[in-house]
């Protein structure tokens with residue numbers, strides 16, 4: 001969510017700042033801006049894409065050796081040029097990612113001292129606060145540190161000042177930020193992808209760190225000003241991992257990358273490998289020993305992955321499992337139990353609500369924690385006792401696809417591991433499940449071949465305003481995920497129901513204008529689901545059914561069927577979500593929406 005780039009170098013940093021912003025575009029934003037020091041402070045801002053900001057910079061022939069840049073996803077104040085970052089106070093400019101919760105109190109006291117606010121943002125309060133500190137603490141680094149100590153909330157910031165043109169100051173608390181040590185200079189950004197153009201040497205700042213970047217040096221201090229040593233890492237992220245290649249959109253690319261992403265994620269059980277606690281980290285034998293229940297904390301699509309896992313954990317491992325929306329869990333009173341494994345799921349590992357829920361669980365004394373994440377060095381991964389890194393590769397499209405299916409693969413491995421530890425998994429069963437997991441990439445590939453038929457369906461209901469998704473059992477969360485995908489990228493209002501709930505209310509909505517999409521694999525609930533489908537047909541509802549071998553539902557007037565290639569038992573949710581991803585993708589194409597950057601949404605949700 002929004003992005004920051006800071007650079008100080010021997011050569012012109014403007015192309016680096018703009019290329020960095022381009023690499024961060026996938027996080028979602030509504031405006032962009034840059035400020036550089038070259039014979040004074042110059043600021044350019046745009047409510048368009050980064051390309052428009054780059055055109056402005058070109059037209060002005062902007063060139064400098066030091067600067068900060070930002071893509072904004074508004075939290076305080078509408079998206080407009082006046083609210084776009086950087087924000088300025090005197091000759092000092094600030095970019096900020098996050099939310100300052102006490103900005104109103106700070107703003108009032110600064111206004112009382114004569115500061116005039118030009119924007120509606122919380123960020124502008126940081127700029128004026130730092131500026132006000134300079135009156136008594138003339139050292140910029142110290143002034144920033146002291147100002148930050150007065151802030152409540154989350155931030156990653158970059159600061160440059162006209163009066164101090166040989167260094168940039170950056171800091172973080174609660175929002176991601178890392179330093180890059182390059183040949184030509186020093187850099188900072190919200191994620192590694194933005195810096196690969198100049199360096200692979202990165203340093204992850206910790207919460208509360210304040211850092212100074214000079215041409216050939218950097219230093220980091222803690223909030224109290226004591227020096228901090230932070231390890232340098234060599235990033236192994238591939239520079240072209242974020243290129244679009246032959247695809248029209250990242251979402252399409254990522255849907256089609258799923259066989260590869262699953263293959264990479266499951267490589268650890270390739271060949272003769274079996275499940276064992278070590279899959280989740282070296283401390284796993286001790287942490288998983290005596291686990292009697294599982295609590296999954298997650299948001300959005302990751303929450304749906306947790307809901308699927310509940311069915312698996314309870315039926316296969318016989319471990320009671322509850323799944324909670326992270327933002328709710330953190331604010332409600334709950335009863336902690338020390339034999340609970342807390343599983344946090346997040347694609348980016350930076351999801352603010354999930355991170356806060358994890359900290360809340362820690363605060364309640366629950367130390368058995370496991371992160372399922374796609375980003376190895378992320379904040380969430382650094383805070384848990386155990387981790388499983390999905391190897392989906394960078395996910396750029398805002399609507400999550402390959403992260404979801406690889407999370408499911410990780411959760412299937414967790415289920416089998418706990419089942420084995422609890423003596424619930426015979427050798428034969430383990431071999432059967434592992435065989436199915438190893439075959440998953442091939443099975444997914446076959447499902448992807450259904451795209452042309454799904455495209456035809458999408459044409460038909462892209463004109464609708466509402467849609468209902470139905471599923472039962474472990475496919476109910478898949479129906480929820482299908483509805484979420486459709487809402488996110490095509491803006492068609494969609495609801496998901498456990499099919500048995502139809503008659504308790506939503507059936508009243510069904511008429512010829514309400515397409516009903518049903519996930520109908522041949523499982524133990526199929527007969528029940530068929531009755532639910534009859535209820536829909538009897539009310540004139542148009543049905544689109546994703547069945548599979550053995551479902552034996554016949555096509556008829558108003559009832560369209562697509563047969564999935566294989567019936568896949570426990571792992572069937574992994575296959576059944578794929579046509580729903582394709583359906584929403586093609587519906588969005590027909591509607592002409594911005595598939596990879598849907599309105600109002602951001603990729604990495606680093607604000608509460």
Ligand code: HGA
Pocket residue numbers: 001002003072073074075076077083096097098099100121122123607
């Ligand atoms: N609160 C600031 C920064 C927003 C942000 O972090 N976006 O991702 C604002 O509203 O400008």
